[in-house]
Amino acid sequence: MEQAQINLDSITxxxxxxxxxxLTEHPQxxxxxxxxxxxxxxxxxGLIGHASSAEVGKAVFxxxxxxxxxxxxxxxxxxxxxxxxxxxxxxxxxxKYDYQEVCVVPWLKGGGSLATATYYGLKxxxxxxxxxxxxxxxxxxxxxxxxxxxxAVPVRLKNKFIGNAYVTAAFSRPKxxxxxxxxxxxxD
Numbered sequence: 001m002e003q004a005q006i007n008l009d010s011i012t013x014x015x016x017x018x019x020x021x022x023l024t025e026h027p028q029x030x031x032x033x034x035x036x037x038x039x040x041x042x043x044x045x046g047l048i049g050h051a052s053s054a055e056v057g058k059a060v061f062x063x064x065x066x067x068x069x070x071x072x073x074x075x076x077x078x079x080x081x082x083x084x085x086x087x088x089x090x091x092x093x094x095x096k097y098d099y100q101e102v103c104v105v106p107w108l109k110g111g112g113s114l115a116t117a118t119y120y121g122l123k124x125x126x127x128x129x130x131x132x133x134x135x136x137x138x139x140x141x142x143x144x145x146x147x148x149x150x151x152a153v154p155v156r157l158k159n160k161f162i163g164n165a166y167v168t169a170a171f172s173r174p175k176x177x178x179x180x181x182x183x184x185x186x187x188d
Contacts, residue, residue: 006043006044006045006056006163008056008058008059009059011056011060011163012059012062012063012066013063014063014162015062015063015064015139016063016064016067017063017158017159018157018158018159018162019034019036019063019064019067020071021157021158021159022157022171023067023135026135026155026171028071028073028134028135028171029134030072031072031074031096032133032134032135033073033076034064034068034133034134034136034137035076035077035087035133035137035144035147035148036075036077036078036114036137036144037077037085037114037137037138037143038057038060038078038112038113038114038142038165039139039142040052040060040112040114041053042140042141042163042164042165042166043060043162043163044056044164048141048142049080049081052108054108054113054116054117056113057108057112057113057115058113060113060139060162061121062121065118065121073134074090074092074093075090075118076089076093076131076133076136076147077089077114077117078114078142078144078147079111079127080110080111080112080115082111083106083110083127085142085146085147086102086104086115086127086129087128087129087130087147088111088115088122088125088126089125089126089127089128090124091124091125091126092124099128100128101126101128102127102128103127105127106119130146131147132147132148132149133147133148134149134171134172135170135172136148136170137168138167138168138169141166141168145170148170150172150175151172151173151174151176152170152171153172153173154168154169155169155170
């Protein structure tokens with residue numbers, strides 16, 4: 001399949017806009033974790049895992065990093081399935097949440113373009129196997145759900161596509177427990 005020509009600045013802008021939209025409409029506490037999954041192949045019009053693009057990964061990271069900094073949340077970039085969907089985060093984040101670091105360095109064909117761009121773009125990167133993020137975005141069906149807190153609530157964003165890749169987003173809310181006798185809001 002021939003890859004479509006894409007505008008990298010447009011990719012950066014759309015990623016940033018989508019993350020800002022999600023975090024503005026569903027604010028999260030400062031220092032929370034935002035998980036991002038991305039298929040640069042899908043963005044470029046190719047098949048997931050078959051046409052990785054370092055340039056697209058860098059463009060996605062640039063937009064995501066900017067938005068996460070503006071909103072005061074940590075970015076967690078998901079690796080591909082070859083690294084068991086591990087995540088690249090700042091070491092500070094791993095220490096704050098007591099996540100155990102694993103020893104691997106993502107690259108284009110083992111981790112993917114976004115994870116690689118994140119690893120080389122963060123101040124002090126590390127890789128962890130799991131996080132419990134407050135919200136996240138999936139560009140191109142990379143399956144970030146395993147890294148979201150219970151209960152994930154889907155969000156329909158204005159920009160449903162980034163490049164040729166479909167975008168799915170979600171935030172999490174606390175579980176509603178207790179059945180019919182439970183109250184979920186405070187009565188004063």
